[in-house]
Amino acid sequence: MDTAVSRLRTALDGPGLYLDSPxxxxxxxxxWTRKFSGAPSLVARPxxxxxVAKLLAAxxxxxxxxxxxxxxxxxxxxxxPRGGEVVINLSRxxxxxxxxxxxxxxxxxxxxxxxxxNEAVAAEGFFMPVDLGARGSCQIGxxxxxxxxxxxxxxxxxxxxxxxxxxxxxxxxxxxxxxxxLKKNNTGLDLKHLFVGSEGILGIIxxxxxxxxxxxxxxxxxxxxxEERRTLPAxxxxxxxxxxxxxSLEFIVRDAIDLLREVDPGVREPFxxxxxxxxxxxxxxxxxxxxxxEFADRxxxxxxxxxxxxxxxxxxxxxxxxxxxxxxxxxxxISRTGLTHKFDVTVPQGDIPRFCDEIEAMAKDYAxxxxxxxxxxxxxxxxxxxxxxxxxxxxxxxxxxxAIADRVYGEVAALGGSVSAEHGIGxxxxxxxxxxxxxxxxxxxxxxxxxxxxxxxLNPGVMFAAK
Numbered sequence: 345m346d347t348a349v350s351r352l353r354t355a356l357d358g359p360g361l362y363l364d365s366p367x368x369x370x371x372x373x374x375x376w377t378r379k380f381s382g383a384p385s386l387v388a389r390p391x392x393x394x395x396v397a398k399l400l401a402a403x404x405x406x407x408x409x410x411x412x413x414x415x416x417x418x419x420x421x422x423x424x425p426r427g428g429e430v431v432i433n434l435s436r437x438x439x440x441x442x443x444x445x446x447x448x449x450x451x452x453x454x455x456x457x458x459x460x461x462n463e464a465v466a467a468e469g470f471f472m473p474v475d476l477g478a479r480g481s482c483q484i485g486x487x488x489x490x491x492x493x494x495x496x497x498x499x500x501x502x503x504x505x506x507x508x509x510x511x512x513x514x515x516x517x518x519x520x521x522x523x524x525x526l527k528k529n530n531t532g533l534d535l536k537h538l539f540v541g542s543e544g545i546l547g548i549i550x551x552x553x554x555x556x557x558x559x560x561x562x563x564x565x566x567x568x569x570x571e572e573r574r575t576l577p578a579x580x581x582x583x584x585x586x587x588x589x590x591x592s593l594e595f596i597v598r599d600a601i602d603l604l605r606e607v608d609p610g611v612r613e614p615f616x617x618x619x620x621x622x623x624x625x626x627x628x629x630x631x632x633x634x635x636x637x638e639f640a641d642r643x644x645x646x647x648x649x650x651x652x653x654x655x656x657x658x659x660x661x662x663x664x665x666x667x668x669x670x671x672x673x674x675x676x677x678i679s680r681t682g683l684t685h686k687f688d689v690t691v692p693q694g695d696i697p698r699f700c701d702e703i704e705a706m707a708k709d710y711a712x713x714x715x716x717x718x719x720x721x722x723x724x725x726x727x728x729x730x731x732x733x734x735x736x737x738x739x740x741x742x743x744x745x746x747a748i749a750d751r752v753y754g755e756v757a758a759l760g761g762s763v764s765a766e767h768g769i770g771x772x773x774x775x776x777x778x779x780x781x782x783x784x785x786x787x788x789x790x791x792x793x794x795x796x797x798x799x800x801x802l803n804p805g806v807m808f809a810a811k
Contacts, residue, residue, distance in 0.1 A: 349364075349385045349386055349408065349430075351402075351406055352386065352402050352403065352406060352408060352430065353386070355398070355402045356388065356398070356399065356402070361388060361389065361390065361391075361395065362386050362387060362388045362389065363386070363387040363389070364385075364386045364387075366383065368387065369383060369384055369387060371416070372384060372387045372413060372416065372424070372425075372431045372433055373424060373425060374424060375416060375417075375418050375419065375420075375421060375423060375424045376416070376417050376418060376419055376478075376679070377419050377683075377684060377686060378683065379421070379683065379684075379772075380420075380421030380424050380770075380771060380772070381424055381425075382424060382425040382426040382427040382428075382429075383425065383427060383428070384411070384425040384428070384429055384430060384431040385408070385428050385429065385430055386430050386431070387430075387431045387433060388430060388431065388432045388433070389433050389435065389436050390432065390434070390436065390437065391436045391437060392437065393437075393511060393513065393519060393521075393550040393551065396432065396434075396437075396513045396548055396550055397513050397517040397518075397519050398517065399430075399432055400432075400513055400514070400515060400516070400517045400548065400801075401516060401517025402517075403430055403801055404515050404516050404517065404799055404801055407799060407801070408429075408430050408801060409428070409429040409430070409800075409801050409802075409803075409804050410429060410430050410431075410432055410548075410801050410802055410803070411423065411424065411425050411426075411429045411430070411431045411432070411544070411803055412432050412434070412485075412489070412544035412548045412549075412802070412803060413431050413432065413433045413434065413486075414433070414434050414435065414454060414455060414482070414483035414484075414485040414486030414487075414489075415435070415457065415478070415481045415482045415483040415486055416433075416481075416486075417478040417481050417482045417486070418486070418490070418767060418768070418770065419686050419688065419767045419770075419772075420764075420767050420768055420769060420770025420771065420772040420773055421770045421771035421772050421806075422490075422543045422544070422767075422768050422769070422770030422771065422803065422806045422807075423486065423544070423770075426771070426805055429804075432548060434453075434454045434455040434483065434485050434548075434550070435455045435483065436455060437453035437454055437455040437485075437550065438453060438455040438456050438457070438460070438483075439452070439453045439456070440452050440453075440456055440460075440461060440464050441453065441551075443464070443465065443468060444525065445468055445469075445470070447525055447527075448470065448555055448556055448557060448558070449508055449525045449553055449554065449555055449556070450464075450465060450553070450554055450556055451509075451523060451525075451551065451552070451553045451554075452484050452551065452552055452554065453484075453485075453550065453551055454483065454484055454485025454486075454488075454548075454549050454550050454551065454552070455483050455484075455485065456483060456484045457479075457480065457481065457482070457483055458472065458474075458475075458476065458478075458479045458480075458482050458483070458484065458487065459479045459480045461484065462475075462479070465556050466559065469558055469559055470556040470557060470558055470559060471556060471557065471559050472506070472554065472556050473496055473499070473500030473501075473505075473506055473555075473556070473557055474487065474492055474493070474494050474496065474497075474500065474502065474503055474506060475494050475495045475496055476492060476494040476495070477494075477495075477672045477675055484552055484554070485548075485549040485550070485552070487503050488503050488507065488510070488539070488540055488549050488552060489539070489540075489541070489542060489543055489544055489549055489768075490503075490541060490543060490766065490767055490768040491503050491504050491540050491541035491766075491768075492766055493720075493723070493725065493765065493766045494766070495592050495594065495720070496591050496592055497720065497722065497723045497725075498584075498590060498591065498592060498593060498720070498722030498723055499590060499591040499592075499628075500557070500591075503540065504537065504540045504541070506554045506555050506556075507536060507540060507552060507553070507554060507555075508524050508525055508526065508527070508553040508554065508555055509522050509523040509524035509525060509536065509552065509553035510522060510523070510535075510536035510539060510549060510551070510552050510553070511523055511549070511550050511551035511552070512536075512539050512546075512547040512548065512549050512550065513547055513548045513550055514546075514547045514796055514797075515547065515796060515797040515798075515799065515801055515802050519550075520535065520547065521551070522535065522536065523551060523552075523553050524553060525553050527555070538792065541768065543768045543769065543770065543803060543806050543807055544802060544803040544806065545793055545797065545802050545803045545806055545807055546792065546793060546796045546797060546802065547796060547797075547802070548802075560589070560628035560629070561629070561630050561631035561635075562628075562629050562630065562631045562632075562635060562636075563591075563626055563627070563628060563629070563664070564626070564627050564629050564635070564636060564639040564657070564658070565624065565625070565626045565657075565658040565664045565667055565668065566624075566625050566639075566643055566655050566656060566657045566658065566667070567614055567622060567623070567624055567655065567656045567667045567670060568622065568623040568624075568625060568643075568646070568652045568654075568655050569614070569615050569617075569619040569621075569622055569652065569653045569654040569655070570619060570620070570621045570622070570623065570651075570652060570653060571619065571620070571653045572620060572621070573595075573597070573620060573621045573696075573697045573700060573701075574697045575650075575651055576595060576621070576623075576693075576696055576697055576721060577693060577694040577696065577697070578651055579623065579646070579651045579652070579721075580593065580693055580721055580722065582646065582649070582651060583625060583646070584722070586642050586645070587625065587627045587642055588627075589627045589628035589629050590625070590626075590627050590628075590722075591626050591627065591628050592624065592625070592626040592722070593623065593624070593625055593626075593720070593721045593722040594623065594624040594671045594718070594719070594720055594721060594722075595621060595622065595623050595624075595696070595718060595719060595720075595721045596621070596622045596623075596624075596670055596671050596674065596718040597620070597621055597700065597716070597717040597718060598618065598619065598620050598621065598622070599714075599715065599716055599717070600674040600677075600716045600717065600718050601614070601622065601670055601674070603674060603677050603678065603681065603714075603716055604669075604670065604673050604674050604677045606677075607677040607680055607681065608673075608677070611669070611673075612666075614656060614667075614670060615654050615656070617653075617654070619653060619654070622670060623652075623721060624667060624668060624670065624671045627639060639657070640657060643655050643657065671718060674716060674718060675727075678716060678729050678731055681714075681731055681732075682731050682732030682733065682734070682736075682741075683731070683732040683738065683741050684729050684730065684731045684732070685729075685730040685731075685741075685744075685745055685748055685749070686727065686728070686729055686730075687727075687728035687729075687730075687749070687752045687753070688725070688727055688728075688764060688765050688766050688767050689725070689726055689728065689752065689753070689756045689761055689762060689763055689764070689765055690723065690724045690725050690726070690756075690761050690762040690765040691724050691726060691756060691759045691760075691761035692724055692759060692760065692761065693721065693722070693723070693724045695724075695759045695761075696719075696721065696724060696726060698759075699726060699755060699756075699759060699761075700717055700726070702755050703715065703717065703728055703752065703755065704717075706748075706751050706752070706755075707730065710730070710744055710748065712732075712733045712735060712736030712740065712741075713730050713731065713732070713733060713736065713741075713744070713748075714730075714731045714732075714733050715728070715729065715730055715731070716729040716731060717729070720765075723765075724761070724765075725765040725766065726765075728752055730748055749776070753773075753776045753779050754779075756779065756780075757779040757780070761780075762780045763776045763777070763779050763780050764780070768807075769806070769807045769808075770806055770807070771805060771806060774805075774806070774807055774808050774809060777807065777808060786808065789807070789808070790808065
C-alpha cells in the first residue's frame with residue numbers, strides 16, 4: 345500500500361490538496377462519539393469536482409480504499425477511516441453557487457455547512473426545512489449521504505424530500521451530474537435516489553440542488569409537561585389534528601433534563617413541579633396577537649382534556665431558545681459526561697411508551713451505565729443513550745456493547761421498527777441490517793455496490809462487511 349500511496353502523491357499535483365503527516369490527521373480520524381477511529385494513509389482536501397474525480401480515478405487505479413467525509417458529525421463509524429484508507433474530505437468545497445427565489449431552489453457544493461446555508465437563504469426570506477442539532481458543523485453532502493431527518497421531519501420530510509438534483513463522482517472518476525432544478529422531471533430513472541442514504545459506498549456526492557421554503561410569518565413554541573408517558577400517542581394524535589401548522593413535536597424523558605442541569609447548573613427547572621416526560625411543540629402560524637391567542641387556545645384544550653399537566657409558551661426569541669434547549673442540549677451534555685453507546689432507532693409512534701419502558705427495564709441489568717431517552721414524537725425516532733457512569737471502566741463499557749445492542753435492536757425488530765432512523769448503518773449497525781431489511785433487499789444493495797464500485801474502494805466495511 346505504501347507504494348500505491350506514493351504514486352497517489354505523485355498524481356496529486358494540486359497545491360495543498362492533501363495532508364500526509366500523522367500530526368495533521370486528528371480532526372479526520374475520529375467521529376463525534378469518540379468510539380470509532382483509525383489512521384488514514386493520507387487526507388485529501390479537494391476544492392472542485394474535477395479534483396475529486398482525479399482523486400477517485402487514481403485511487404481506483406491503484407486499489408486504494410477511500411473514505412468520503414464531510415463535517416464528520418456521524419455517530420456510526422461510517423465517515424472515519426478504519427486503518428490505512430485515503431480520506432477525501434469535502435469541507436473545502438463550500439460554495440453556495442446559485443439561488444433561485446422564483447423556483448425556491450439553491451445549488452450548493454457538498455461541503456456547505458447547514459447553518460451557513462440557512463443564514464444565506466434567510467436573507468432572501470427562505471429557510472432550509474431540514475434542521476439538526478449539529479447545524480453548525482454538519483455539511484450538505486453528508487446529510488444527503490445519510491438521508492438526515494432532524495427536527496422538522498413531521499412537516500417537511502428528510503433530505504431526500506428536499507433534493508431536486510445531484511452531482512456524484514463514481515469510483516472510477518466518472519462524474520454523474522444532473523443538477524436538475526425542476527420539481528417535475530420524469531425522464532427515465534431518477535438516479536439521484538440511489539445515492540441518498542448510500543453512506544458513500546456508491547459514489548461521492550459533490551453538488552446538490554435543494555428546495556428551500558419561504559419562512560413562515562411566525563413560529564410559536566411551547567414546552568409541555570406530561571404526568572405519564574402513556575399519553576404520548578394520544579397527544580400526538582390530538583396535536584397533529586388541531587395544530588395545522590405543526591412543524592416539530594419532540595419528547596424528553598426526565599433523566600435527560602436532570603443530566604443537563606447537572607452539567608450546567610445555570611439551566612432552570614422548567615416547571616415548579618417535576619414531571620416524568622416533556623414535549624416541545626412548534627407550530628408555524630400567522631403573525632400577530634390573534635395567531636398567538638389561537639395557539640394558546642389550542643394548548644388550553646390539551647390541558648382541559650388531561651393530555652398535558654402544564655405548559656410554558658415562549659414569549660421571546662430568548663425564551664424560545666431556552667425551551668428548545670431542553671431538547672437539544674442533552675446531546676452535548678451526554679458528550680461531556682462520558683463515552684456513549686448511542687442507538688438511533690424508529691418504532692411505531694403508538695409504541696413509544698412501551699419501547700421506553702422496555703429499554704429502562706433493560707438498562708437496570710447494566711450496572712454503572714446511565715440511560716437517557718429523547719426523540720421525535722412525530723415520526724417515532726427515539727434516541728437511546730447508554731452512557732458510561734463515573735465509576736465504569738472503559739473496558740467494562742465496551743465489553744457490554746454487543747449485549748446491549750442485541751437487546752435494543754431486538755426490541756426494535758419485535759415492534760416492526762428500524763435500527764437506523766437518521767445516522768445510517770455505518771460500521772456500528774451492519775450486523776443488524778437484517779433486522780430491518782430482507783435478505784433480498786441486502787443482496788440487491790450488494791449488487792448495486794458491485795456494479796458501481798467493482799474494485800470495492802468506496803467506504804469498504806460500511807453498511808455491510810466487505811467481501
